[in-house]
Amino acid sequence: MKVCQVLASRGDGGLEKHTIELVKGLYKNGIDVTVIAHKDLAKHFKDIRFIPMDLEKSRNNVWMLYRLYKVLKNESFDIIHAQANKATSIIVKLKPFLHSKIVATLHNYKKNLKPFLKADAVITVSDRIGEKLNCKYKTTVYNGIETSTEKMTDLHETFNINKDKFIISSVGRLVEAKGFDLLIESMQYVDNDICLLIIGDGPLREKLENLSEKFHVTDKIKFLGSLDNSFTKSIIKSSDLLVISSRREGFSYVFAESLLLDTPIVSTDVADIKKFITEEFIVPFDAVRLAKKTNMFRANCDQNIATYQVIFNKAKNTFTLENMANQTIQVYKSVVS
16 A cells, blocks of 8 residues: 655644654555655654655645645555645645545644545544544544653652652643643642642743742742653653643643553543543633642542553553554555455
8 A cells, every 4th residue: 555644744743743653653564655744854754755845835835736746646646644734725625636545634623624524534633623523434543652661750859849749740832722821820729738840831931930920829830841752751750640731632642641651630621531531530621620629639649540540551552653553554444445
């Protein structure tokens, strides 16, 4: 089977991470895979055929569309797999002129889902984001995570935190969607022996730091900024609890990584998180109730961790690179058969 992955972005976020790991998984499973993406991403695809192309221009750019069409037409791929909204919009414009089957992955909430309706099959990274997508063939394939070998680190010593403190961590870009404002507001209601580590940076950092001053919780919070992936995972693994306070999520890598690192979670009701950690550890988007849930987790920590053992095991059997690749290949087979 000859497959082409098309990616129209070039950052270092979840979309790019997903595509890189999926391509490697497909290649490992014997799929003849080619990647079309910005030249900056070529370094991630050693030993895999890579065609550099800048798709960041307008999705209606005639010259860009023509160049892409020529490549796709000449290669005669069995499957063209468009990653996310923009790549899907571009590829379905060319679909009438190609003989390839089109697969598209929906990574996050989008108001305009019309381009995905024109694909032969749609993959969603959670059930929830695909709820409003009424198409012929739709399936959920959860993102896989590379097996982690991070070691524990003494967070009290590393960040000069009193030994008696219960440490919670939260990770993500400091943007509106991640809901760090809610988390910071909740810290005025949590017990005094709870400390929060915020890992990540973004345009709202100064605003969030000011918010911590407004709520008089600066002594409970440490803003750590952006850290390398290995150190971030070590902090998650060593935390007593991870909190997700997002307003919306397509698929939360932090959620999956935390479970794979055996760290329990309290979360707002986003993506498919409730399906894994159950209603018991889910909170509405409310600062007081988030604080109450955090305090209750702290008070019944041993019992909650015991409950989480089954959840950890389920995650280890679900969020694997092998599962992601195998399930994606099954989607390919279904549309070419």
